[in-house]
Amino acid sequence: MTTYKQMLSTITEDAKLTMELVEKDMPKPESDEIVVRVDATPINPSDHGVMFGAADVTASETKDGKLIAPIPEQAMGRMKGRLGQALPVGNEGAGEVVAAGDSDYAQSLIGKTVAVMGGGMYTQYRCVKAAMALPLNPGNTAKQGASSFVNPLTALSMVETMRMEGHSALVHTAAASNLGQMLNRICKADGVDVVNIVRRDEQAKLLKDMGAKYVVNSSTDSFMTDLTDAVDETGATLAFDATGGGTLASDILTAMEMAAARTPGTYSIYGSTHHKQVYLYGSLDMSVTTLTRGYGMAWGVGGWLLPNFLAKAGKEAGARLRKRVADELTTTFASHYNHEISLEEALKPETAKAYNAKKTGEKYLILPQK
Amino acid sequence: MTTYKQMLSTITEDAKLTMELVEKDMPKPESDEIVVRVDATPINPSDHGVMFGAADVTASETKDGKLIAPIPEQAMGRMKGRLGQALPVGNEGAGEVVAAGDSDYAQSLIGKTVAVMGGGMYTQYRCVKAAMALPLNPGNTAKQGASSFVNPLTALSMVETMRMEGHSALVHTAAASNLGQMLNRICKADGVDVVNIVRRDEQAKLLKDMGAKYVVNSSTDSFMTDLTDAVDETGATLAFDATGGGTLASDILTAMEMAAARTPGTYSIYGSTHHKQVYLYGSLDMSVTTLTRGYGMAWGVGGWLLPNFLAKAGKEAGARLRKRVADELTTTFASHYNHEISLEEALKPETAKAYNAKKTGEKYLILPQK
Numbered sequence: 234m235t236t237y238k239q240m241l242s243t244i245t246e247d248a249k250l251t252m253e254l255v256e257k258d259m260p261k262p263e264s265d266e267i268v269v270r271v272d273a274t275p276i277n278p279s280d281h282g283v284m285f286g287a288a289d290v291t292a293s294e295t296k297d298g299k300l301i302a303p304i305p306e307q308a309m310g311r312m313k314g315r316l317g318q319a320l321p322v323g324n325e326g327a328g329e330v331v332a333a334g335d336s337d338y339a340q341s342l343i344g345k346t347v348a349v350m351g352g353g354m355y356t357q358y359r360c361v362k363a364a365m366a367l368p369l370n371p372g373n374t375a376k377q378g379a380s381s382f383v384n385p386l387t388a389l390s391m392v393e394t395m396r397m398e399g400h401s402a403l404v405h406t407a408a409a410s411n412l413g414q415m416l417n418r419i420c421k422a423d424g425v426d427v428v429n430i431v432r433r434d435e436q437a438k439l440l441k442d443m444g445a446k447y448v449v450n451s452s453t454d455s456f457m458t459d460l461t462d463a464v465d466e467t468g469a470t471l472a473f474d475a476t477g478g479g480t481l482a483s484d485i486l487t488a489m490e491m492a493a494a495r496t497p498g499t500y501s502i503y504g505s506t507h508h509k510q511v512y513l514y515g516s517l518d519m520s521v522t523t524l525t526r527g528y529g530m531a532w533g534v535g536g537w538l539l540p541n542f543l544a545k546a547g548k549e550a551g552a553r554l555r556k557r558v559a560d561e562l563t564t565t566f567a568s569h570y571n572h573e574i575s576l577e578e579a580l581k582p583e584t585a586k587a588y589n590a591k592k593t594g595e596k597y598l599i600l601p602q603k
Numbered sequence: 604m605t606t607y608k609q610m611l612s613t614i615t616e617d618a619k620l621t622m623e624l625v626e627k628d629m630p631k632p633e634s635d636e637i638v639v640r641v642d643a644t645p646i647n648p649s650d651h652g653v654m655f656g657a658a659d660v661t662a663s664e665t666k667d668g669k670l671i672a673p674i675p676e677q678a679m680g681r682m683k684g685r686l687g688q689a690l691p692v693g694n695e696g697a698g699e700v701v702a703a704g705d706s707d708y709a710q711s712l713i714g715k716t717v718a719v720m721g722g723g724m725y726t727q728y729r730c731v732k733a734a735m736a737l738p739l740n741p742g743n744t745a746k747q748g749a750s751s752f753v754n755p756l757t758a759l760s761m762v763e764t765m766r767m768e769g770h771s772a773l774v775h776t777a778a779a780s781n782l783g784q785m786l787n788r789i790c791k792a793d794g795v796d797v798v799n800i801v802r803r804d805e806q807a808k809l810l811k812d813m814g815a816k817y818v819v820n821s822s823t824d825s826f827m828t829d830l831t832d833a834v835d836e837t838g839a840t841l842a843f844d845a846t847g848g849g850t851l852a853s854d855i856l857t858a859m860e861m862a863a864a865r866t867p868g869t870y871s872i873y874g875s876t877h878h879k880q881v882y883l884y885g886s887l888d889m890s891v892t893t894l895t896r897g898y899g900m901a902w903g904v905g906g907w908l909l910p911n912f913l914a915k916a917g918k919e920a921g922a923r924l925r926k927r928v929a930d931e932l933t934t935t936f937a938s939h940y941n942h943e944i945s946l947e948e949a950l951k952p953e954t955a956k957a958y959n960a961k962k963t964g965e966k967y968l969i970l971p972q973k
Contacts (some may be wrong), residue, residue, distance in 0.1 A: 257671070282872035312899055314864060314871075477896060494684060501684075502652035503908055510905075513896070522894040524904070526847060526886065527681055531911055535880075535903030538873055 238601070240355035240576055242284050244312050250288035252322075252585075253299040254576055261297035264334040265456040267342050267363045272375035274326030274354045276579070276588050276597040277330035277383050278475075286312050290589040292583040300485045300580040307527050309469055314504065323599070327369065327378035331358075338433070339363040346374065350404060350547055355576060357601045367555055373562050376570075379598060380411070383539065385558040385566040387514065390542050392425060393550065398510065402426040404472035404485055407517060408448070410593050411568050412475075417445050418565045426467035430481070436593060451481065458486060465492035472511040473537065476477040478518030480598025482511040482534050483525050484566070490528035502530015512537035517591050570596045575603040586588035605629055608971070610725035610946055611689040614674060614682050620658035622955075623669040624946055625689075630730035634704040637712050637733045639666070642745035644696030644724045646949070646958050646967040648751050648845070648885055654692045656682050660959040670950040682947065691723025693969070697739065697748035701728070709733040711850050716744065718751035725946060727971045735752040739923055743932050749968060750781070755928040755936040757884065758785040760794060760912050761843050763920065768880065772796035774834065774842035774855055778818070779806035780880060780963050781938045782845075787815050788935045796837035800830070800851075806963060821851065827858060835862035842881040843907065848888030852881040852904050853895050860898035874899015882907035887961050911938075940966045945973040 238254045245251070262268050287308035294301055304312060327348040333339035347366035349510065369378045395403050404417055408429035420427040421444060428447040431437050437448045447467060449459040463469075464485075472485045485575060486509055493505035514537040524534060543551050558566050572595070578584050579599055587595045630770045655676035661885035664671055665785060674682060675719050684844050697718040717736035739748045752843070775786055778799035790797040791814060798817040801807050807818045817837060819829040832837075834855075842855045856879055863875035879898060884907040894904060913921050928936050942965070948954050949969055958967045 286714040286872075483891075502656075503910075506911060506914075514900075516896065521894060524894070526883070526892060526906070530884075530906035530908035533903055533905030535905070536896070536900035538900035540873075541901055544876075545729060 237357035238576055239353070239357070240322050240579070242286075242322050243317070243319045244286050244288070245557045246316060248304040248306060248309055250286060250293075250302045250304060252284065252580055254580065255319075255422050257356075259358060260565075261430055262332055262334040262339065262360055265339055265363055266334045266360055267330045267339050267347075267366060268332035268358055268360045268499065269298070269326075269349055269366070270328045270331045270349060271326045271354055271356055271359055271601045272328035273379035274323050274599045274601065275380045275383075275570070276518065276599065277324060277380070279325070280322060280324055281589060282592070283320055283590065286315065290585055291368045293585055295582055298570050298577065298580065300582060300585055319406055323355035324352060325350040325380065325382045326354035326359075326599075327375040329375070330366070333363065336363065341467065342366060342368065345369075346378060347377040350382035351458055355579070355599060355601070357576075367559060369562065370559055377563055377567070380568040381558055381562065381566070383414055384412040384568065386543070386554055387539050388412055388419055388566075389554045389557065390539060391416060392419055392423060392544060393546060393554070394512070394537070395425070395471050397546070398471065400469070400471035400510070402428070402467035402471075404430065404468035404469050405458075405475075406430040406451075406473070406481055406485075407475035407515070407593055408445075409433075410438050411596060413440070414443065415566055417443060422565065424471065428460070428463040428467055428469050430485075430520070432593075450485075457484065457491075460485070460488040461491045463524040464488050465495055474511055474513050475515035477513040478516040478520035478522055480523050480525075482513060482522060485511055486528040486534075487525065488530050490532075494496035498560070501529075504531065506531050508533065510534075514538070535579055568596070570598040572597045573600055573603070575599070605651060606848065606891070607727035608946055609723065610692050610833055612656075612692050612695040612846065612879075613685050613687070614656050614658070614685055616686060618674040618679055620656060620663075620672045620674060621669055622654065622950055623690075624639045624950065627726075628898045629728060632702055632704040632709065632730055633713075634706045635709055636702045636704045636730055636731055637709050637736060638702035638728055638730050639696075639717060639736070640698045640701045641696045641724055641971045642698035643727055643749035644693050644832060644971065645750045645753075645940070646969065647694060647750075648887065648961050649753055650692060650694055651959060651961070653690055655959065660661070663954055663955055665850055665950070668947065668950065669946045670952060670955055672774045679908055688880050691726070693725030694722060695720040695750065695752045696724035696729075696969075697745040697751065699745070700736070703733065706733065711734060712738065715739075716748060718748040720752035725949070725969060725971070726883070727946075731824055739932065740929055747933055747937070750938040751928055751932065751936070753915075754782040754785055754938065757909050758782055758789055759924045759927065760909060760916070761786060762789055762793060763916060763924070764882070764912060765795070765841050767916070767966070768841065770839070770841035770880070772798070772837035772839035772841075774798040774800065774830075774852070775845075776821075776843070776851055776855075777845035777885070777963055779803075779809050780845070781966060783810070784813065785936055787813060791934065796839065798830070798833040798837055798839050799847065800855075802963075821854075827861075830855070831859040831861045834858045835865055840877055840924075842948060844881055844883050845885035846888040847883040848885035848890035848892055848935075850895070852883060855881055856902050857895065857905075871899075871947070874901065876901050879902065880904075884908070940968040942967045943970055943973070946971050
């Protein structure tokens with residue numbers, strides 16, 4: 234094997250996205266590097282940004298095996314920073330170490346299955362620093378380890394954020410996702426209450442069946458009452474919202490304020506004084522975020538990004554979280570996929586439209602060796 | 604003098620606001636208390652919440668000297684906490700100490716002019732703890748000291764917040780207000796850059812004339828470019844927004860992100876990593892806040908309230924800020940009023956509509972002894 238295929242995404246001046254597979258020469262690892270044969274790599278919502286940028290995927294088409302999609306004119310300004318650059322895509326994945334530099338540690342990994350969060354993982358081979366790899370525990374497969382970073386570390390970091398910022402329970406939206414299920418398992422083990430917000434009855438059932446105590450359905454008429462009750466019971470003053478757009482973040486703050494107002498005390502025009510926070514960590518709903526501000530003055534809404542959090546939390550915390558992922562990979566951090574596709578299939582318009590819809594329960598795993 | 608007049612605000616079950624003057628018996632101060640004859644007390648935007656709640660002031664009318672206004676049905680839920688309670692109004696004011704309890708400190712204040720932030724200041728006399736009063740420096744009048752707390756401490760606390768949260772310059776909206784002018788004088792003295800956002804040319808001129816370096820007009824076509832340039836030059840990553848509603852907070856974050864993107868570096872789909880923050884400290888625009896989220900993931904928007912900040916900053920900081928206010932009362936912290944009205948006039952519908960419009964440059968001072 235002297236060459237391999239890698240997926241690249243390019244946006245050009247003519248408002249066009251091109252996603253394609255290119256042929257690359259097999260890399261020669263430096264002393265402290267390893268070459269991983271990527272056997273499995275998931276498509277996470279957090280991958281879509283680099284893959285598609287502001288492209289209208291619903292209008293995508295195929296040409297010579299490439300995926301082509303238009304960029305709406307008004308969004309081109311935001312794309313300026315990446316114009317003309319062929320960007321590698323795919324945040325994380327797992328596979329076998331097939332070559333290594335001459336350092337002892339790199340050599341010790343040969344033949345082992347490792348997980349990597351290195352970017353550019355939608356590829357058949359990836360050369361990375363040996364120190365970046367997370368060796369899976371014996372017996373665990375690449376498919377099991379493909380999602381060892383983004384979802385597990387995000388779920389763990391939500392609970393870390395809760396503790397660091399002085400909250401004692403949390404609210405999570407799009408809660409039936411792989412990430413949401415992990416969060417419930419973590420919270421159960423750690424004795425932390427989590428209020429799960431879902432949009433469909435079967436999602437509520439899935440979470441209830443796995444033992445979730447607080448599940449509310451945002452599609453029901455009683456949503457705000459149910460949410461306020463759950464927030465009141467748990468004392469949650471922190472929320473992580475995967476949807477980003479619309480009124481959900483504002484609704485959560487409203488429920489927190491209504492719950493706070495149930496505590497007897499004198500009236501205050503400025504609302505409750507305990508800080509109420511919603512972090513938007515995703516953008517499943519691409520529309521604008523609307524805040525009614527009917528929740529006093531002690532509140533915040535903001536972006537939340539795993540790498541930014543890990544940088545703030547420090548190396549020790551990062552190492553502790555990674556170890557927990559490796560130790561509980563097939564239990565707490567088990568991921569479920571219902572589509573396994575090749576690199577070529579990932580470029581088909583019909584497939585791209587399907588995974589770009591980001592439906593909870595529809596999870597795609599790329600098998601680059603397929 | 605055995606009785607005095609005090610303004611009270613009541614919202615009742617029938618969706619009606621009543622603001623009226625009631626006759627009270629002159630208070631007898633406890634040992635550590637003083638009685639202040641309130642000579643001057645300002646109407647700040649932050650007073651309107653307790654005064655009017657959710658009432659539609661534009662539909663107000665007068666009845667037996669009382670101000671009556673309807674509450675829109677859909678807003679009554681938010682008023683639940685205050686229904687039936689006659690609330691004293693007016694956050695701050697100043698006047699002469701006319702009686703005192705027997706403690707040495709209280710007695711030492713007799714005959715002195717003091718400023719007080721005690722709530723219920725729209726009154727002819729107010730009994731407070733002597734320790735709460737800020738004695739004005741000799742020669743300073745009650746009119747000069749009427750606004751010693753809300754605006755001066757808010758302006759100072761904005762700069763404190765900037766330092767505490769690791770920013771080095773700031774953006775301020777409704778910047779030609781009394782508060783905005785104070786902020787410019789503080790920043791000039793402290794060597795801090797402030798980007799002033801105004802809505803009218805004469806406001807820009809006013810600030811330019813007092814030496815403000817960065818003034819941008821949000822009514823002009825070049826607003827976003829001008830703002831981005833100013834944010835880029837100053838490096839401001841913190842903003843205080845008095846308007847609250849609409850898109851201004853989001854526009855400021857967009858400008859901060861565009862300024863950050865000018866720094867050469869590799870493209871990142873997740874945007875700039877330095878945290879960008881907008882605090883909403885007012886609600887001049889009562890409409891919803893709309894966030895486009897086109898500024899990466901390292902951003903926050905939230906409420907900001909002076910008492911919450913002072914509680915977090917601690918006693919020492921509070922005392923330091925108060926001392927600066929007393930020392931620079933007629934320079935840095937000079938306030939300007941263009942309407943002096945009596946308590947009775949404050950209850951007239953035409954007057955209430957005028958000050959409730961919260962126009963920059965239209966500032967009302969109540970003289971309760973008038």
